[in-house]
Amino acid sequence: MRTAEIRRRFLDYFSARGHQVVPSAPLLYNDPTLLFVNAGMVPFKPYFTGAETPPWDRATSVQKCVRTLDIEEVGKTTRHGTFFQMQGNFSFGDYFKAEAIRLAWELVTGSQDDGFLGFDPNRVWVTVLHSDDEAAALWASIAGLPEERIQRRGLLDNYWNMGVPGPGGPCSEIYYDRGAAYGQEGGPVVDEDRYLEIWNLVFMQEELSVVRAKDDFDVLADLPRKNIDTGMGLERVATLLQGVDNLYEIDEVVGVLRRAEALSGRTYGAEGGHEDDVRMRVVADHVRSGLMLMADGVTPGNEARGYVLRRLLRRVVRSMRLLGVTDPVLPELLPVSRDAMKASYPEVERDWDRIAAIAYGEEEAFRRTLVAGTQIFETAARDTRSGGGTTLSGDRAFQLHDTYGFPIDLTLEMASEQGLTVDADGFRALMAEQKARAKADSKSKKAGAQATEVYRELRAGGVTPFTGYSELASETSV
Numbered sequence: 327m328r329t330a331e332i333r334r335r336f337l338d339y340f341s342a343r344g345h346q347v348v349p350s351a352p353l354l355y356n357d358p359t360l361l362f363v364n365a366g367m368v369p370f371k372p373y374f375t376g377a378e379t380p381p382w383d384r385a386t387s388v389q390k391c392v393r394t395l396d397i398e399e400v401g402k403t404t405r406h407g408t409f410f411q412m413q414g415n416f417s418f419g420d421y422f423k424a425e426a427i428r429l430a431w432e433l434v435t436g437s438q439d440d441g442f443l444g445f446d447p448n449r450v451w452v453t454v455l456h457s458d459d460e461a462a463a464l465w466a467s468i469a470g471l472p473e474e475r476i477q478r479r480g481l482l483d484n485y486w487n488m489g490v491p492g493p494g495g496p497c498s499e500i501y502y503d504r505g506a507a508y509g510q511e512g513g514p515v516v517d518e519d520r521y522l523e524i525w526n527l528v529f530m531q532e533e534l535s536v537v538r539a540k541d542d543f544d545v546l547a548d549l550p551r552k553n554i555d556t557g558m559g560l561e562r563v564a565t566l567l568q569g570v571d572n573l574y575e576i577d578e579v580v581g582v583l584r585r586a587e588a589l590s591g592r593t594y595g596a597e598g599g600h601e602d603d604v605r606m607r608v609v610a611d612h613v614r615s616g617l618m619l620m621a622d623g624v625t626p627g628n629e630a631r632g633y634v635l636r637r638l639l640r641r642v643v644r645s646m647r648l649l650g651v652t653d654p655v656l657p658e659l660l661p662v663s664r665d666a667m668k669a670s671y672p673e674v675e676r677d678w679d680r681i682a683a684i685a686y687g688e689e690e691a692f693r694r695t696l697v698a699g700t701q702i703f704e705t706a707a708r709d710t711r712s713g714g715g716t717t718l719s720g721d722r723a724f725q726l727h728d729t730y731g732f733p734i735d736l737t738l739e740m741a742s743e744q745g746l747t748v749d750a751d752g753f754r755a756l757m758a759e760q761k762a763r764a765k766a767d768s769k770s771k772k773a774g775a776q777a778t779e780v781y782r783e784l785r786a787g788g789v790t791p792f793t794g795y796s797e798l799a800s801e802t803s804v
């Protein structure tokens with residue numbers, strides 16, 4: 327089933343059941359706590375907090391999302407995109423737990439011939455909050471799930487709040503068993519690769535007075551009007567319904583992967599080619615994320631949002647170089663993604679000239695950086711060898727990273743091609759020093775700028791990330 331068809335079925339299903347269809351908000355949304363919209367509920371936040379009165383009791387949407395927090399997972403897990411689409415149904419003080427579970431179960435397991443998604447009910451598992459006996463009983467009675475397929479989890483996994491006082495509540499997640507080829511049996515508590523999380527149902531039922539952490543808060547009272555907020559990953563459903571291995575191989579993404587494969591002359595899925603496969607998946611993911619961000623008005627830069635876009639585009643170029651392609655790649659790859667996305671998001675075509683100019687300009691600039699950095703690298707490598715050493719110093723690696731924007735993994739890769747290693751500990755120590763300086767500075771800076779620093783550090787690896795970043799990115803995870 328094509329991704330566009332799944333999206334249509336989702337919206338039709340909820341529209342036919344009294345939900346207002348609300349178009350996706352742009353990725354750049356007026357919410358100072360977020361870099362980008364990262365969940366379907368973000369545009370509805372004022373309705374959930376009570377700041378505004380919703381014009382409808384029920385709504386449904388397919389929301390564009392970007393989660394920078396997931397960047398390190400891309401290409402390595404089967405299920406994380408930096409850009410993805412979250413389908414959702416929302417109840418503002420209307421139906422609650424029983425109806426939310428009933429609706430989800432019917433859509434997931436109803437027959438495809440009747441317009442539903444047609445998943446095998448015997449392979450569905452769910453999780454509930456350890457104390458949520460009500461949800462567990464509903465899954466047993468509505469879906470007929472046996473007890474072992476209703477797993478209980480703690481607050482960290484199965485409680486939702488916004489990180490600030492306001493609404494909160496337990497959640498219940500729906501998983502689909504992909505079979506023995508994907509990992510160990512025993513349900514999502516044992517193995518989240520085999521059991522693919524497709525849908526998260528949040529039962530907003532109480533008012534929190536204090537929130538110290540995701541799993542540490544005080545409940546003030548039950549909400550007078552309880553809400554439902556759900557998020558179903560469109561790409562994850564597509565992965566399963568298209569019978570492909572991972573979300574980089576679905577119809578909306580795979581074209582870029584194939585183009586990267588053709589340009590590199592290497593074979594995706596080749597024996598022993600795991601590293602190359604990951605690179606092709608990173609390329610496929612990041613090209614699409616970059617396209618969607620640019621279509622929503624983000625331009626590459628050194629601050630917060632622009633920096634995320636810059637890193638995504640640079641990672642595409644760098645990954646392609648590691649695949650052996652040194653010619654400009656975005657003019658080859660970006661149009662493929664545009665053509666895959668334009669039916670659902672006409673803005674990518676409407677705004678194409680602007681997007682292409684930005685992207686191709688950014689690639690050119692990065693290519694110049696690479697040329698400059700490569701010279702510095704070659705000098706450093708020569709100096710290392712002529713001094714009788716085989717280890718490039720942490721200083722040099724840091725200089726390349728900091729002054730020339732040269733990613734550390736590129737330095738590592740190029741060093742290893744020359745039979746050299748890199749003093750990664752020395753490099754990390756310098757990164758940590760820089761981080762400490764940035765932290766001392768950052769008190770006077772905006773959160774966005776801090777996020778940029780952390781992003782750099784995450785890319786460099788090994789340095790404990792500043793937690794403000796994950797809090798920013800996760801605070802409204804459905």
Ligand code: ATP
Nearest residue numbers: 396405406407410523524525526557558559803804
């Ligand atoms: P996971 O545990 O797999 O990282 P999550 O629990 O962080 O997912 P939620 O915050 O519950 O995800 O988001 C709701 C739904 O959105 C998920 O059930 C999943 O289907 C989808 N989703 C979340 N993150 C991603 C992602 N990075 N790429 C694609 N789909 C995602």
Ligand code: MG
Nearest residue numbers: 393396406803
């Ligand atoms: Mg996650």
Ligand code: MG
Nearest residue numbers: 483499518523
């Ligand atoms: Mg999860």
Ligand code: MG
Nearest residue numbers: 499523525526
């Ligand atoms: Mg979840």
